[in-house]
Structures are given as structure tokens and as C-alpha cells.
Amino acid sequence: MTSTTPIAAPLARLLIVDDEASQMTALCDVLEDIGYATTGFTSGVEALQHLRKEQFDLVVADLVMPQIDGIALLREAQAIDPFLLGIVMTGHGAVDTAIAAMQAGALDYVLKPFRLSVIQPVLARALSVRKMRLEIAELQERLRQHVTELELANKELESFSYSVSHDLRAPLRAISSYSSILVQDYSQEIPDGARKLLTKVTANAHRMAELIEHLLHFSHLSRQVLKHDTVHIGEMVAGIVEELQKEENARPLQVSVGSLPAATGDAVLLRQVFINLLANAFKFTRHTAAATVEVGAKFEDHETVYFVRDNGAGFDMRYAAKLFGVFQRLHAASEFEGTGIGLSLAQRIVQRHGGRIWAEGAVGQGATFYFTLSPPSDAAVQPASTPR
Known part of the structure; x- marks a missing residue:
């Protein structure tokens, strides 16, 4: 019985070109x-053909x-194979020329007559660079x-959004319109029980349309190009609070806004985050006798926590964990209105800002909602004194 020793793969495949046959x-x-596979030529033209x-x-x-x-040879060789690395050989009197060859694309050079202890590390380094480039x-x-x-996925999503926008809205509008016509034009013939059912059909059609609108908005925000500007959060929040308070019809609600440092991000998207969180705070304090809402910030681990x-x-x-799920709600719609997408939008925007x-x-x-944003690079943000 005979056994054969498997042939080890070469360390690398080397093309060696030297017009002195004995040197090559x-x-x-x-x-x-020492383990390399070599192919030698005394003609640079023949080497390039091979x-x-x-x-x-x-x-x-x-x-x-x-x-x-050698310089022209390396240039033509790398035109054939862009990942091929070159090493030049030169005599002691032409080191300056060898350096010029490196500037022209050679990775390194070795002096002739060569020594194995010198050329081995040069080859090893060149192979490491080649591996890294590959x-x-x-x-x-x-x-x-x-x-x-x-x-491709974005195009498919846009196609889906178009389908949702046009193909689903049309039948919903028809359901809502025909239900309303039945109630208005045939109210005398319709029994009270049927009228109540039709009213529920209309209400649910409106709710479905609202869900579709919010879903499209969520999809649009996910694909919107993100800007990286300095956003003055304090001014933004003051405007949002003023708008929301006008909608409250003089409901007694105490709102306090602390010092809010500027942030780096997209002003339009960050405004949506504060609108969603503040609108929730206003909504969920509706049944609270002495309702209060507080907005603040502090600096922590190189980021601002709002x-x-x-x-x-x-x-x-x-x-x-369910709070930030799309269309997830922890309260009955009869108690607090909404579609359950506001916090999902806020989460997506904050995550896109890192x-x-x-x-x-x-x-x-x-409840308290926290989120982090990066401050402007040139901002001297002071830690806020408000406890977490």
C-alpha cells in the first residue's frame, strides 16, 4: 500500500521579469x-502577453x-489586472528611480543582488495589501x-404606496359616500337599527381612510432624505406648544418648558417627533383634573436626552415594548382617539438620527418619553439640572 502526500497550495503566484536570465x-x-509558484520571463513584452x-x-x-x-510594465500589467501588485528590482545606484517607480504605482522595491531575508518580508507585505484590497x-x-x-425594494414600496393610495381609497370613498347617501336620502324608510349600522359603516370607513393616510405618511418618512442641520429645539417646541394650546379650548393645562439645547438633524422630521409626543401628552391628560406637561433635556454621554x-x-x-409598534394602542379608541402610529413615527425618526x-x-x-439626539459639533451644551 502506498500513500501520497498532498501538494500544498503555493503561497502566491509570482510573475518575475528580468532581462538578465541568470538573475531571473x-x-x-x-x-x-520557500513555497511560491513562479513564472519567469526575460522579456517584458512576453510577460504581458502571458x-x-x-x-x-x-x-x-x-x-x-x-x-x-519596469514602470511601464507595471502600468500595463495593472491595466490588465487592477488588483495585481508590483515590486521593482533595482541596483544600489538607482534607488531614486525605484522610489519614482513606487510613486507611479509600484508597492515596494528590492535591491539587487537580492537577499532572501530582505525580499521575503517585502513579498509578505505585498500579499497582505493585495488580500486587503480584494x-x-x-x-x-x-x-x-x-x-x-x-x-428595488424602495421601488416596490413606492408601487405599493401608489396602490394603497389609489386602489384602496377609491372603494373606501364609495362605501362612505353611499352609506351617507342612504342615511340622508332614505332616512324615512330606514329603520333606526339599520340607520345606526350605516352610521357605524361610515365611521369605520373614515377610520380606515385615516389608517391608510397614516401608513402612507409612515412609509414616506422612512424614505425621506435626512438633512443634518443645526435645529433650535427650544424655538420649535415653543411654537408647537402654542399651537396645541389653541386647540385645547382654554382647558386648564399647565405646560412647563425647560432649557432645550440645539440638536443636529432634520428640522421637519424632529418637529414631527415633538408634535407626536406633545400631542399625546395633551391627549392623555384630558381626564386629569390638574393636568401638567413638562418638556426638558439634559446632557449625558456626549448626547442630549430630551x-x-x-x-x-x-x-x-x-x-x-408595544408602545412603539405600528398601530399598537394601549387604550380603547372610545376613551382616547388615534390610530396608534404616532409613537412608531417618532421612533423611526429618532433611530434615523442615530x-x-x-x-x-x-x-x-x-408617562415620560425620553429620546436622544446628537448636539451640534460646535455647541457647548451644559448638563441640564432636571432629574431623570
């Missing part, structure tokens, strides 16, 4: 002995050769593929 042969032999047929990892070329010198190219290609896939706190209905912390959002609360004791 000696270098090929020495490098073959390179078009076979793939190599490195080309080691003499700097001064007839027909085509890995980067692979990552870039995968990134291009992912971008293509995302672009919060909106109220003393309203609150929620059970066991269900806190921040976090979370909530704390208790049933009947109110």
Missing part, C-alpha cells in the same frame, strides 16, 4: 523553494530593461448589490 532564474528557484492568459498575485520586475522598463473590493461589490436590492412628561393616564410598564427612544410610566400616574 535564480530568483525563481529561490522563491520556489499575463493576459494566466492570473498572478504579484509581479516582480527589474526596473531597467530593454523594450519596456476584501475591500468584495465588500464594495456586496454593498453595491445591497444598494441595488434596496433601490423628555416629554405628563401626569395623565399613563400605561402599564409590562406593555412598554438616537434612542424609550418610555417610563404607570397606570393613572402619567
Whole structure:
């Protein structure tokens, strides 16, 4: 019985070019002995012809050769294979020229007559650089593929949004319109029970239309290009509070706004976050006798933590994870109106800004919503004194 030892794969495939045959042969032999696969030529023209047929990892070329010198050879070789790395060989008197060759694209150079202890680390370094460049190219290609896939997914999402907008809204409008016509034009013939059912049909059609509108809004925000401007949060919140208070019809509601540092982000999207959180605070304090809403901020771990706190209905912390789900609600629609998408929008916007959002609360004791944003790079943000 005989056994064969498997042949180890070469360390790398080297193309060696030197017009001095003895130098070329000696270098090929020495490098073959330590595990490299070598192919040698004394003609740069012939080496380039062979390179078009076979793939190599490195080309080691003499700097001064007839027909085509080492610099020109490396340029043409890299035009054939952009990932092929080149090393030039030169005598002691031509080091300046070798450096010029590196500026022209060679990775390194070795002096002739060569020594194995010198050329080995040069080859190892060149192979490491080649491996790194190949890995980067692979990552870039995968990134291009992912971008293509995302672009396709976005087109499909836009198509879906168009379908939702046109194909679903039309029958909903018909249901709502015909139900209203029945109630208005045939009220005498319709029994009270049937009239109540038709009223519920109309109300649910309106609610469905509202859900579709909010879903489209959620989809649009997810694809909107993000701006990175300095946003003056204090001025923004003051305007939002003023608008919301006008809608409250003089309901007794105490609102306090602390110092709110500027942030880096998209002003339109961040405004939506504060509108959603403040509108919730106003809504869920509606049945609270001495309703209060507080807005504040503090600086923590190189980011600003903003919060909106109220003393309203609150929620059970066991269900806190459901708060930010699309169309998730912890209160009955008969008690507090809404579609359950406002907090989902807020979460998506904050996450797109690189921040976090979370909530704390208790049933009947109110709720506090926190979220983080990065301050402007040139802002001297002072820690807020408001406790968490």
C-alpha cells in the first residue's frame, strides 16, 4: 500500500521579469523553494502577453530593461489586472528611480543582488495589501448589490404606496359616500337599527381612510432624505406648544418648558417627533383634573436626552415594548382617539438620527418619553439640572 502526500497550495503566484536570465532564474528557484509558484520571463513584452492568459498575485520586475522598463510594465500589467501588485528590482545606484517607480504605482522595491531575508518580508507585505484590497473590493461589490436590492425594494414600496393610495381609497370613498347617501336620502324608510349600522359603516370607513393616510405618511418618512442641520429645539417646541394650546379650548393645562439645547438633524422630521409626543401628552391628560406637561433635556454621554412628561393616564410598564409598534394602542379608541402610529413615527425618526427612544410610566400616574439626539459639533451644551 502506498500513500501520497498532498501538494500544498503555493503561497502566491509570482510573475518575475528580468532581462538578465541568470538573475531571473535564480530568483525563481529561490522563491520556489520557500513555497511560491513562479513564472519567469526575460522579456517584458512576453510577460504581458502571458499575463493576459494566466492570473498572478504579484509581479516582480527589474526596473531597467530593454523594450519596456519596469514602470511601464507595471502600468500595463495593472491595466490588465487592477488588483495585481508590483515590486521593482533595482541596483544600489538607482534607488531614486525605484522610489519614482513606487510613486507611479509600484508597492515596494528590492535591491539587487537580492537577499532572501530582505525580499521575503517585502513579498509578505505585498500579499497582505493585495488580500486587503480584494476584501475591500468584495465588500464594495456586496454593498453595491445591497444598494441595488434596496433601490428595488424602495421601488416596490413606492408601487405599493401608489396602490394603497389609489386602489384602496377609491372603494373606501364609495362605501362612505353611499352609506351617507342612504342615511340622508332614505332616512324615512330606514329603520333606526339599520340607520345606526350605516352610521357605524361610515365611521369605520373614515377610520380606515385615516389608517391608510397614516401608513402612507409612515412609509414616506422612512424614505425621506435626512438633512443634518443645526435645529433650535427650544424655538420649535415653543411654537408647537402654542399651537396645541389653541386647540385645547382654554382647558386648564399647565405646560412647563425647560432649557432645550440645539440638536443636529432634520428640522421637519424632529418637529414631527415633538408634535407626536406633545400631542399625546395633551391627549392623555384630558381626564386629569390638574393636568401638567413638562418638556426638558439634559446632557449625558456626549448626547442630549430630551423628555416629554405628563401626569395623565399613563400605561402599564409590562406593555412598554408595544408602545412603539405600528398601530399598537394601549387604550380603547372610545376613551382616547388615534390610530396608534404616532409613537412608531417618532421612533423611526429618532433611530434615523442615530438616537434612542424609550418610555417610563404607570397606570393613572402619567408617562415620560425620553429620546436622544446628537448636539451640534460646535455647541457647548451644559448638563441640564432636571432629574431623570
